Amino acid sequence: MAFERWLVDGYDLTDGLVRDVEYRAGLTATPAVVGANATVPNRIGELWRPKHHGPGKFTLALWLAPAGGRWQDVDAAWEDLLRAVARPHRLLTFERHTAAGQVRRCQGEVLSALTPTPLGQSGMRISLEVNVPSGYWESADVAFEATAPGTPLPQDLDLEPFADATAPMEQLAYRITGPITAPTVTDTTDGTGDSFTYTGQIPAGQALTVDAATWQLTGSGGLVPNPGRLTNTGPAFLRLAPGLPGTAPSVRLTGTNPGPTTQLAVTGRRAYLT
Structure with a gap:
């Protein structure tokens, strides 16, 4: 089992000698x-509507105990920590290296006042209450999966590299390689979910990338996409649900006029609730 590490903007909070994390409250809370x-008036019950997650929160309880054992060393370590986390003008990147070897990160902000508790003259304890506006953590690495070129339509794609995600994924890019006309990509993870359709033609040798993270369409091979031709059914270009227990999320490519190079590729970072 590896040692769990925490970093903020690359600054190591867990060197194990001078500073470390005692516990992290709320990390397993969604x-x-x-x-x-x-x-609805005169109707029994309520009309169900889809929901989404709000911001996330967690607390890191740290200790500082500089090797010198002098109070001036404690003060210096405290001021280093302030330089790392007391930055209200922007979001900080918190990175967690888990004991299982995974690396997860989130964009967070320290909103509460920092009130350290002295440990005699040789150290102090501090709690960092972190707010995560986006609500989710994400993998540090980028995952990728693609269908075999020329597979008959519909092309179904099980996204095995994304199987351990626990939160909906909006930060993915979908690359559709032609030839294909009016391609539609649908989330089939949990029945039939959200989808997007490009009501145009992608010729052979060209490709369309629909980037749900940046809300942009880009073309390659000479394709100049028309954003007005893209329609989507959900709140994002495609919000991909996490897989059910024991299964991976999945998508389906449909359309007309395919060829031997028609292909769907999905790339991006996995999302996590905790």
């Missing part, structure tokens, strides 16, 4: 669900 069902 963000609250945001949204409400609708009440």
